[in-house]
Amino acid sequence: MADTLAGPVPEATDTVPEFPMSREARCPFDPPPALKDLQAEAPLTKVRLWDGSEPWLVTRYTEQRAILGDARVSADIDTPGYPNKAASGGGKLSFIMMDDPEHARLRRMATAPFAIKRVEAMRPTVQKIVDDLIDDLLAGPGPVDLVDAFALPIPSLVICELLGVPYDDHAMFQDNTKTMVRTTSTTEERNAATRVIGGYLGGLIGQRLAEPQDDLLSSIAGRVAAGELTHGQATEMALLLLFAGHETTANMIALGTLALLQNPDQLALLRETDDPKVVASAVEELLRYLNIAHEGKRRAVTEDIEIAGQVLKAGDGVILVNEIANRDPEVFADPDKLDITRDARRHVAFGFGIHQCLGQPLARMELQVVYGTLYKRIPTLKLACALEDVKFKHDAFIYGVHGLPVTW
Amino acid sequence: MKVELEADKCVASGQCVLAAMDVFDQDDDGIAILLEEKPGPELLDDVKEAIAVCAARPVRPAAALQAAAVQRVGARPAGPAHHV
Numbered sequence: 119m120a121d122t123l124a125g126p127v128p129e130a131t132d133t134v135p136e137f138p139m140s141r142e143a144r145c146p147f148d149p150p151p152a153l154k155d156l157q158a159e160a161p162l163t164k165v166r167l168w169d170g171s172e173p174w175l176v177t178r179y180t181e182q183r184a185i186l187g188d189a190r191v192s193a194d195i196d197t198p199g200y201p202n203k204a205a206s207g208g209g210k211l212s213f214i215m216m217d218d219p220e221h222a223r224l225r226r227m228a229t230a231p232f233a234i235k236r237v238e239a240m241r242p243t244v245q246k247i248v249d250d251l252i253d254d255l256l257a258g259p260g261p262v263d264l265v266d267a268f269a270l271p272i273p274s275l276v277i278c279e280l281l282g283v284p285y286d287d288h289a290m291f292q293d294n295t296k297t298m299v300r301t302t303s304t305t306e307e308r309n310a311a312t313r314v315i316g317g318y319l320g321g322l323i324g325q326r327l328a329e330p331q332d333d334l335l336s337s338i339a340g341r342v343a344a345g346e347l348t349h350g351q352a353t354e355m356a357l358l359l360l361f362a363g364h365e366t367t368a369n370m371i372a373l374g375t376l377a378l379l380q381n382p383d384q385l386a387l388l389r390e391t392d393d394p395k396v397v398a399s400a401v402e403e404l405l406r407y408l409n410i411a412h413e414g415k416r417r418a419v420t421e422d423i424e425i426a427g428q429v430l431k432a433g434d435g436v437i438l439v440n441e442i443a444n445r446d447p448e449v450f451a452d453p454d455k456l457d458i459t460r461d462a463r464r465h466v467a468f469g470f471g472i473h474q475c476l477g478q479p480l481a482r483m484e485l486q487v488v489y490g491t492l493y494k495r496i497p498t499l500k501l502a503c504a505l506e507d508v509k510f511k512h513d514a515f516i517y518g519v520h521g522l523p524v525t526w
Numbered sequence: 527m528k529v530e531l532e533a534d535k536c537v538a539s540g541q542c543v544l545a546a547m548d549v550f551d552q553d554d555d556g557i558a559i560l561l562e563e564k565p566g567p568e569l570l571d572d573v574k575e576a577i578a579v580c581a582a583r584p585v586r587p588a589a590a591l592q593a594a595a596v597q598r599v600g601a602r603p604a605g606p607a608h609h610v
Contacts, residue, residue, distance in 0.1 A: 222537070226555060229538035233556035237540075463545070464578055472537050474581035479540040 134172055137165035137437065138413065146510050147377055147408065148454060149441045153177070157442050161426040165437065173201040173435030174428075175414075179446040179466065181426050182438045186471035190421040191436060192217050193473055197418035201435035203515065204301070204308075211361070212354040214473055221472065227341050228355060228476060231280055231334055237479040240276070244487045247275050252495045260525030261502035268492075269371035269522070270364070273484055277363030280480075281356065282333025283322060291315050295365050299515045312357070319360065320353040334359065359477070366410060367481050369511070369518025371488050374404045376508065376522055378493070379501050381456050388458060389493040397490040400458035401482055404489070406465035407456050409441035412517040415469055440466045498526040529573060531560045541579040546572035 139150035148154075156163050157177035165175040176182050185191060195202065195215050210216070213224040230236065251268050262268075270292060278285040297303050297311035319335075326339035338355055341347040347355070378385040388400050414437040423430040430436060444465045445453040451460075468475035475481070493499060501508075502523040509520040529549065538556030542549075548569055549562045565573055 225537065226557075229556035230554060232538065232540065233552045233554075234540045234543045235552070236556075463575065468539070471581060472535075474537060474539050476538070479544075482544075 134164050134166045153442050162428050173437050176438045179443040179449045182443045183470045190423050191417040192420050199433040199435045200418040201416050212358040232479050234479050237483050248487050248491050261523045264522040264524045265372045270368040273367035274364040282335040295361055301513050316353050319356040323352050367484050369410045372522045373408050373518045384458050397486050401485045402462040403458045405467035406444045406462040410517045412441050413515045414439040496526045528564055533557055537581050539581040542576040545576035
């Protein structure tokens with residue numbers, strides 16, 4: 119109870135808002151109303167974090183892209199002023215928390231499998247995975263949890279295939295990933311989960327050093343053999359790719375399906391089209407609309423930056439929340455409307471600048487196959503509970519639903 | 527129209543290929559390569575889109591196009607979605 123807490127209480131005159139903010143329970147697809155209010159007021163404002171620090175919050179699309187594309191900000195959590203999400207835990211996630219030139223050197227070791235042509239070559243494999251899982255769904259009785267039976271297996275199978283991780287071990291890495299992204303996990307829990315997956319992947323890299331195969335883990339192991347990476351760096355990189363490869367896309371599949379079920383006119387457009395361009399457009403719009411990476415990109419300023427009438431000083435923290443940039447009415451007309459026919463390609467759901475999502479071509483292709491297949495094959499797909507009973511991931515760094523009961 | 531590309535800045539997000547497949551491709555590591563230094567006017571919209579979505583800004587237009595492209599960044603999308 120509040121009245122039993124000792125210590126200072128916020129002063130009544132305090133106007134710096136706390137971050138993160140809560141979503142409106144009745145609008146689970148929309149950003150927190152307080153964030154939208156801040157966006158309407160100014161492109162940059164100060165917010166207060168859990169540790170009392172007061173970084174800048176960048177609220178608008180144009181300023182977010184400018185700062186994410188600026189070399190005077192650092193993505194390294196050890197740079198003074200970096201706004202931490204939590205006390206600690208999980209350590210640095212390889213190159214996404216590094217600056218150039220080391221960031222570029224490491225990132226380029228992992229880019230090859232995500233080139234457009236390589237990803238397109240995987241499309242038939244992904245289509246078969248999706249078709250087989252839908253066969254399994256239709257063979258059994260409803261309702262089922264779409265997360266467990268469909269949304270999570272698809273990207274997990276795909277990233278396992280690409281990396282060369284045995285899918286039979288999926289429960290281990292999926293469960294530990296959940297601990298890593300849960301905002302309420304303790305530092306000890308998060309570190310322990312990271313150690314379990316890291317130990318596992320480190321072992322696989324050791325095996326590939328001895329017996330290389332045709333997969334990304336072998337290619338990373340080859341960098342270790344060549345003296346370009348330590349075994350620890352290789353393990354961190356593999357962990358990042360495995361983690362980012364399944365948790366994100368899984369949430370887009372389940373949350374996207376729920377959003378479409380709540381917007382039947384949009385679902386009908388998707389179900390009735392045979393045009394891959396319409397499906398591709400729907401993927402971009404759902405990425406814009408849903409923004410599962412909702413905790414904001416974090417940066418520290420390394421040299422003063424003048425922008426929008428403000429000066430971001432060296433040592434200031436900056437938070438850039440793509441979910442409000444993608445709802446900026448100056449860029450996207452009627453931004454809170456899900457409209458799969460709009461041109462949403464300039465969204466920043468994958469971030470922007472040198473740290474922009476490495477796996478985005480793969481994510482796009484997976485989502486195109488899923489959204490282009492599921493609702494055609496199961497045209498009567500429907501929610502098997504009330505929307506109020508769906509458990510949203512308010513308690514995770516990656517947004518989505520904990521489960522999605524569906525039937526047909 | 528003349529397009530320049532600084533490959534050492536490319537982060538291999540593949541966005542330019544999706545936006546303008548006739549102008550850009552990727553090497554074996556996913557790094558952007560220029561197929562057509564002087565694309566024709568029919569490709570202007572695609573190239574503008576590639577410039578707008580380019581993650582790390584290695585894709586650059588010649589001066590005349592730059593002004594137009596900068597004006598387009600952040601502009602409301604006009605008309606129905608078109609994917610290349």
